[in-house]
Amino acid sequence: MSRLLPALLLALLLTGCAASPVSEPPRELDFAYAPQETLRASAQVLMANGYVVRHADADLGRLEAVFSRWPGYRVLVEVSGEGEQSRVSLAATRGGRPLPPQTLDRLLVEMQDRLGMWR
Numbered sequence: 402m403s404r405l406l407p408a409l410l411l412a413l414l415l416t417g418c419a420a421s422p423v424s425e426p427p428r429e430l431d432f433a434y435a436p437q438e439t440l441r442a443s444a445q446v447l448m449a450n451g452y453v454v455r456h457a458d459a460d461l462g463r464l465e466a467v468f469s470r471w472p473g474y475r476v477l478v479e480v481s482g483e484g485e486q487s488r489v490s491l492a493a494t495r496g497g498r499p500l501p502p503q504t505l506d507r508l509l510v511e512m513q514d515r516l517g518m519w520r
Contacts, residue, residue, distance in 0.1 A: 432486070
């Protein structure tokens with residue numbers, strides 16, 4: 402009996418660790434621009450706002466950037482589409498935990514403005 406109680410307490414503590422974090426849906430926006438242009442504009446907007454682009458692959462339509470100041474967080478940009486239509490999807494995490502999608506609204510507005518200047 403004296404061994405059963407510590408074993409049950411340990412099992413209870415470990416089950417709390419097994420829960421996965423709730424993921425937030427990404428912010429998405431459609432553009433009337435080619436995916437390459439949209440990805441390039443995304444990188445420029447992020448860099449202008451203090452992000453450092455760590456990885457970018459135009460063929461995959463993916464870009465990963467980190468915020469260079471505190472509070473540091475990571476932004477993942479995915480661009481899909483064909484021809485002159487594209488959809489950009491942004492998701493942000495801090496310490497592996499998702500940030501609210503509203504965090505990215507300002508960046509999406511700036512992407513719209515930047516793409517509007519190109520045409």
